[in-house]
Amino acid sequence: MQQSNTYIIVFTAILTIILGGLLSLANQGLKPMQDKSIEIDTKKQILGAVVDVSEMSNQQILDYYNGTIKSIVVDYNGELIETDEKGSPIVAEEVNIPKNFKQQPEDRQYPVFIYHAEGNDDAVEAYILPMYGTGLWGPIWGYVALETDLNTIKGAVFDHETETPGLGARITEKEVQQRFENKQIYDENGNLESVYMLKGESNPESALDEHHINGMSGATITGKGLSDMLKSYFSYYQGYIEKVKSEKSVASL
Amino acid sequence: MSEETAEKTLVKEKKAEELLSRRRKKIIADPLNDDNPITVQVLGICSALAVTTQMKPTLTMAVAVIFVMVFSNLLISLIRNLIPTRVRIIVQLAVVATLVTLVSEVLKAYSFDMYKQLSVFVGLIITNCIVMGRLEAYALGNKPYDSILDGLGNGLGYSWIILAIAFFRELLGAGKLFGFPVFEAMGIQSFPTNGLMVTPVGAFIILGLIIWVQRAKTGYVEH
Structure with missing residues (x-):
């Protein structure tokens, strides 16, 4: 049975409208729940840089986050910014990091998540810095927590959009992220050195020091993207890091 | 239009057939063993290898595939006499893609971790040969209720295989x-886990077994 071209066009048009309508309806209906899921996921990742969140329920994560994280936004020079050009307040959690990434480093907003003892925001335990960069196929991002010396890495979490499962996607694995722990971002002379992923998985002990860690075999480009992301974001946050350090030395005098 | 695509075993329907007559039971039971989509028809191998490292995502995937198969079979069967023959593949694809996107959106809203873990594989249900295969071979030439049973049977046939693979891979890996x-x-502290099972190679081996x-049991041989 051959149908006329008109019939085919009308049929496909109607089908498209019905299916399209169905999808946009579902999208609208599920949007609030999806936004909430994304919010929890973001907070989970931020906390993941300093504590083990795998056993926490969603509500526990939100409560713990509210109790232990103080978030601020700074500019390239490390100065606190509280309002945008239009005068409305900036919320660190709502800073769109991918969007900021498209601007010049000097013009970006840099959120800092300060992890402190529960209920006491003076007892700082770590500074969590969000980062964003490019892997092999698409964007990668993460949160790196620095100890209060602002030199030692306390912990890190990374995530990605489209890295290869089993290769580049391993940056999401705890085992890979733990390699960053206790590494230093400054050298003895106080110059920014950052931490680099080497090529390959089983580098000799001599190649690994406080600035170099084992990479992921089969994912050299993702590893390089990760190293570049760390290096550039540590340098962007340097203004803030210097400022906190100088405040500390004043306080200790 | 339907003669060429309908299965050869199509039986003439009697009036007021039982809800679960012998013929209908066979529609569900066949794909579980004798005509299993993975082990006999060798379809849907990709996802059988990719998602089966752990039981939990595998179960989610199984439920998603059953959902997509049942409803795409139902929808296509309902409009089977309206679908223009020349664009039937695109129509099937559009229906399947819509259902898969729905699954993906629901996962994103209610199970974000699972959504992140399965992300591309849920999307790839669209290209799972089992779904399109059943639409083309069955739903286009059969009544809606039978098509639902056929989708359910094939979905279950797919599910039990991937769950079995995931069981051994997660247990041994x-x-x-x-x-x-x-x-x-059980008190065994130092169970030597097998790294091979975590890689797709492990899935191949278990699938082969x-x-x-x-x-060996059914005596099936490739022709």
Whole structure:
């Protein structure tokens, strides 16, 4: 049975409208729940840089986050910014990091998540810095927590959009992220050195020091993207890091 | 239009057939063993290898595939006499893609971790040969209720195989089941986990063993 071209066009048009309508309806209906899921996921990742969140329920994560994280936004020079050009307040959690990434480093907003003892925001335990960069196929991002010396890495979490499962996607694995722990971002002379992923998985002990860690075999480009992301974001946050350090030395005098 | 695509075993329907007559039971039971989509028709291998490292995502995937198969079979069967023959593949694809996107959106809203873990594989249900295969071979030429049963049967046939693979892979590869450390609970502290099972190679081996056992029992041979 051959149908006329008109019939085919009308049929496909109607089908498209019905299916399209169905999808946009579902999208609208599920949007609030999806936004909430994304919010929890973001907070989970931020906390993941300093504590083990795998056993926490969603509500526990939100409560713990509210109790232990103080978030601020700074500019390239490390100065606190509280309002945008239009005068409305900036919320660190709502800073769109991918969007900021498209601007010049000097013009970006840099959120800092300060992890402190529960209920006491003076007892700082770590500074969590969000980062964003490019892997092999698409964007990668993460949160790196620095100890209060602002030199030692306390912990890190990374995530990605489209890295290869089993290769580049391993940056999401705890085992890979733990390699960053206790590494230093400054050298003895106080110059920014950052931490680099080497090529390959089983580098000799001599190649690994406080600035170099084992990479992921089969994912050299993702590893390089990760190293570049760390290096550039540590340098962007340097203004803030210097400022906190100088405040500390004043306080200790 | 339907003669060429309908299955040859199509039986003439009698009036007021039982809800679960012998013929209908056979529609569900056949794909579970004798005509299994994975082990006999060798369709849907990709996802059988990719998602089966752990039981939990595998179960989610199985439910998603069953949902997509049942409803795409139903929808296509309902409009089977309206679909223009020349664009039928695109129409099938559009229906399947819509259902898969729905599944993906629901996962994103209610189970974000699972959504992140399965992301591309849920999307790839669209290209799962089992879904399109059943639409083309069955739903286009059969009544809606039979098509639902056929979708359910094939979905279950796919599901039990991937769940079986995931069972052995998670047990031997990580010593866990649904994330629960089985061997530790039994008091075996140093169970040597097998890294091979975590890689797709492990899935191939287990799938091969399942096919071997199954064919030894049913006596099925490739023609």
